[in-house]
Amino acid sequence: MNSPLPKKETFTKESLKKQFRLSEFLAEKIISSVAFLSIAIIFLIFIFVFKESLPLFSFGDKAKAKTEIQTTTGAEVETYGAETSTEESEPETYGAPAESLEPESYGTTTEDLNPVVEETTEPETYGTVTEDLNPDSASEEVVAIDDKVTGNKEGADKTWSTFFSTEWVPVSDNPRFGLIALLIGTLKVTIIAMLIAGPLAILAAVYTSCFASNRRKEIIKPIIEMLAAFPSVVIGFFAMMVLATFFQDVFGYDSRLNAFIGGVAMALAAIPIIYTISEDALSAVPKTYTEASLALGASKAQTAFSVILPAATPGIFAALLLGVGRVFGETMIALMATGNAALLSANPFESVRTFAATIGSEMAETVFGETHYSVLFFIGSLLFIFSFILNAVAEFYVKGKLIKKFQGK
Amino acid sequence: MEHTIDIVENPFSKANNTKGKAIKETAVVGITQIAVILIIAILFVILGIIIYQGRDKFSWEFISSFPTDGMTKGGIFPALIGTFILVIVMSIAAVPFGTITAIYLTEYAHEKSKFAAAVRFSIRTLAVVPSIIFGLFGLGFFIQFVGTGMDSAFNGGELHWGQPNILWASLTMALLTLPVIIVSVEEALKTIPRELREASLALGATKWQTIKKVVFPGSISGIMTGTILAVSRGAGEVAPILFTGAAYYLATLPGSLSDQFMNLGYHVYIMSTQSSDVEKTMPIQFATTLVLLILTLSLNLVAVVIRSRIRRKAK
Numbered sequence: 001m002n003s004p005l006p007k008k009e010t011f012t013k014e015s016l017k018k019q020f021r022l023s024e025f026l027a028e029k030i031i032s033s034v035a036f037l038s039i040a041i042i043f044l045i046f047i048f049v050f051k052e053s054l055p056l057f058s059f060g061d062k063a064k065a066k067t068e069i070q071t072t073t074g075a076e077v078e079t080y081g082a083e084t085s086t087e088e089s090e091p092e093t094y095g096a097p098a099e100s101l102e103p104e105s106y107g108t109t110t111e112d113l114n115p116v117v118e119e120t121t122e123p124e125t126y127g128t129v130t131e132d133l134n135p136d137s138a139s140e141e142v143v144a145i146d147d148k149v150t151g152n153k154e155g156a157d158k159t160w161s162t163f164f165s166t167e168w169v170p171v172s173d174n175p176r177f178g179l180i181a182l183l184i185g186t187l188k189v190t191i192i193a194m195l196i197a198g199p200l201a202i203l204a205a206v207y208t209s210c211f212a213s214n215r216r217k218e219i220i221k222p223i224i225e226m227l228a229a230f231p232s233v234v235i236g237f238f239a240m241m242v243l244a245t246f247f248q249d250v251f252g253y254d255s256r257l258n259a260f261i262g263g264v265a266m267a268l269a270a271i272p273i274i275y276t277i278s279e280d281a282l283s284a285v286p287k288t289y290t291e292a293s294l295a296l297g298a299s300k301a302q303t304a305f306s307v308i309l310p311a312a313t314p315g316i317f318a319a320l321l322l323g324v325g326r327v328f329g330e331t332m333i334a335l336m337a338t339g340n341a342a343l344l345s346a347n348p349f350e351s352v353r354t355f356a357a358t359i360g361s362e363m364a365e366t367v368f369g370e371t372h373y374s375v376l377f378f379i380g381s382l383l384f385i386f387s388f389i390l391n392a393v394a395e396f397y398v399k400g401k402l403i404k405k406f407q408g409k
Numbered sequence: 410m411e412h413t414i415d416i417v418e419n420p421f422s423k424a425n426n427t428k429g430k431a432i433k434e435t436a437v438v439g440i441t442q443i444a445v446i447l448i449i450a451i452l453f454v455i456l457g458i459i460i461y462q463g464r465d466k467f468s469w470e471f472i473s474s475f476p477t478d479g480m481t482k483g484g485i486f487p488a489l490i491g492t493f494i495l496v497i498v499m500s501i502a503a504v505p506f507g508t509i510t511a512i513y514l515t516e517y518a519h520e521k522s523k524f525a526a527a528v529r530f531s532i533r534t535l536a537v538v539p540s541i542i543f544g545l546f547g548l549g550f551f552i553q554f555v556g557t558g559m560d561s562a563f564n565g566g567e568l569h570w571g572q573p574n575i576l577w578a579s580l581t582m583a584l585l586t587l588p589v590i591i592v593s594v595e596e597a598l599k600t601i602p603r604e605l606r607e608a609s610l611a612l613g614a615t616k617w618q619t620i621k622k623v624v625f626p627g628s629i630s631g632i633m634t635g636t637i638l639a640v641s642r643g644a645g646e647v648a649p650i651l652f653t654g655a656a657y658y659l660a661t662l663p664g665s666l667s668d669q670f671m672n673l674g675y676h677v678y679i680m681s682t683q684s685s686d687v688e689k690t691m692p693i694q695f696a697t698t699l700v701l702l703i704l705t706l707s708l709n710l711v712a713v714v715i716r717s718r719i720r721r722k723a724k
Contacts, residue, residue, distance in 0.1 A: 021617075024617050027617040028517060030509075031509050031512060031517060032513055032524075034506060034509040034513065035510045035513035035525075037506070037510075038510055038591075041531070041584060041587075042534055044550060045543075045546045045584075048546055048550040049542060049546055052545075052548075052553070200448060203440060203441045203443075203444035206441045207438070207445050208445065210441075211438050220449070223449055226706065226709065226710075227448070229706055230645075230705070231644070231647070231674055232646075232647070233645065233675075233677050233678055233701070234459070234645070234674075236678075238459065241681065268455075271448055275448070300434070300438070301438055304437075322537060325537050325539075329539020329540070331539065335682070356539055356648075360541055363545075363651070364651065364652055376545075377545060380541070380542055383542055384538060384539075384542050387534075387537050387538050388534055388538070391533060391534050395530060
């Protein structure tokens with residue numbers, strides 16, 4: 001390994017020149033390619049989570065057709081076939097729309113897509129006959145009554161149109177994927193958690209970095225950071241078993257597990273993150289700021305709240321963003337403490353269902369390739385994009401601001 | 410003229426510093442102090458209640474026996490072993506990867522390199538991505554893509570790797586804990602004095618030799634801290650393994666990497682939400698939570714001690 005030292009040789013320019021060594025070259029290349037993997041992982045995560053939700057976007061996918069067969073029973077497939085043949089035998093009558101209703105694309109359109117085409121053209125052309133021509137009609141004969149009530153909704157546009165509805169009923173003959181209900185549930189929990197965690201963590205950070213003596217600081221910091229080591233399932237369990245009962249006794253509301261309990265529990269998970277980052281931000285404020293303020297006669301509290309805190313605002317903002325990211329994507333606490341009912345109300349003491357909890361609780365029950373499965377992955381991609389954006393904002397915007405501020409530009 | 414007025418109205422000036430101000434000052438400091446006390450109190454309340462409720466059931470027998478009677482009695486042995494296997498396989502995957510990435514970032518990357526900045530950004534992103542997303546990724550990538558691919562390539566399409574198992578769960582967890590390891594190792598590498606590296610290079614050692622003989626030995630403690638923290642994190646996380654390998658109940662211990670496994674955190678979750686009789690198994694749930702907490706907190710404590718030693722050494 002050790003290359004022999006050049007003995008008795010005079011050092012010429014040539015001998016001092018950097019030599020090409022294969023092992024060096026390989027080591028560097030291998031190490032940097034391993035480092036590259038971490039970038040690749042981010043892309044892979046996005047690609048593979050998004051890939052599974054692709055059936056929601058594709059029109060002529062074969063996988064979709066398969067799903068259709070899976071979801072319809074054998075008997076229904078037969079009638080389905082029969083109906084298509086009757087349609088094919090009467091192409092003149094139906095004219096142009098028949099093109100869009102070719103048997104191959106049939107299965108696909110049934111599921112979700114083509115909302116615009118089908119909904120707008122069909123009723124006009126066929127009037128009352130729509131029901132029979134529904135791509136879904138074969139399987140929908142069972143659900144027919146249900147559908148008539150809801151106003152002859154096309155099976156094709158169901159998934160997408162239901163995204164903006166308020167009902168989350170993924171497993172039924174007439175599945176509805178109302179993301180709005182989940183979004184409101186998630187926001188409710190996030191807001192409650194941040195209202196508790198934000199002020200508490202920031203005040204604690206102010207105390208630690210501005211008022212506490214060094215000795216106290218060394219005790220307080222590790223203890224609060226220890227809270228970060230609590231597994232979220234433990235916090236969720238605690239919230240569910242102890243907090244829920246306690247708060248119900250105090251406030252006397254109906255549903256034991258609700259958005260408030262979930263929010264309190266998630267605040268516990270978010271506190272260490274917000275605390276640590278804002279403490280760092282506060283400590284990073286140059287000492288000269290503090291000294292200047294104190295020299296002007298300001299008290300310690302005045303210095304902390306009118307000099308140090310404003311100077312560290314971007315960092316604290318970042319801390320809050322990352323706290324939101326943590327709460328937004330927290331699964332186990334949401335699963336255990338929020339009650340998991342997708343209700344639409346502003347009351348904080350009612351059960352909610354968050355995005356992450358929905359994925360966590362329903363993924364195991366879905367079949368690979370089903371619409372429900374794709375929708376869950378779609379929610380996953382939304383969560384990923386959201387946390388990615390939060391992190392990017394916290395990173396670039398905030399850092400840029402901090403640097404500008406402290407360099408006095 | 411104006412100047413004097415300014416001074417008189419200056420809120421910081423001594424003339425204005427009355428007794429009321431002093432009270433306000435103490436009040437403000439007091440509020441922040443209350444926030445700290447409240448957080449610490451909550452922490453100890455959680456700890457206290459879980460210890461109090463779980464202490465009866467917590468025994469050697471509880472740890473070393475299988476669950477019986479439809480998981481309403483007995484211990485948590487398979488869940489504990491499952492967790493151990495999970496974190497071991499996870500460490501085997503994540504530690505070398507994380508260490509090498511950290512070495513790249515501190516030793517090879519130039520300060521203004523765009524590539525290194527991208528790597529750093531990815532790592533930080535990896536640290537904030539919700540853990541459930543890792544679970545989805547494990548399902549979509551490891552199981553559906555790699556596993557199914559392996560099955561069709563080696564097993565002729567027979568389902569063997571294309572389903573949830575320890576290996577995929579561990580690899581998923583490895584991705585989740587990667588940032589923890591990278592950050593710890595990087596911190597340790599930064600404490601190695603520049604002079605040591607320079608001395609090594611001046612003696613004629615190449616860069617790779619320097620890293621191997623000087624930098625790497627100095628970072629062992631950092632790698633250890635990182636591994637312990639990662640294990641502590643991996644032992645507690647449940648969301649990533651929900652659909653990549655954790656099982657509700659298994660009568661036997663996992664025999665190979667393609668088996669499913671039981672897990673402490675998952676055990677707590679299902680016992681408290683999906684058990685047939687939640688009330689009756691309450692002591693088991695608290696005791697399981699206690700075991701999980703002891704595991705994660707003690708590992709964390711060890712890591713904190715090692716880390717503070719590194720920091721002291723650096724000073």
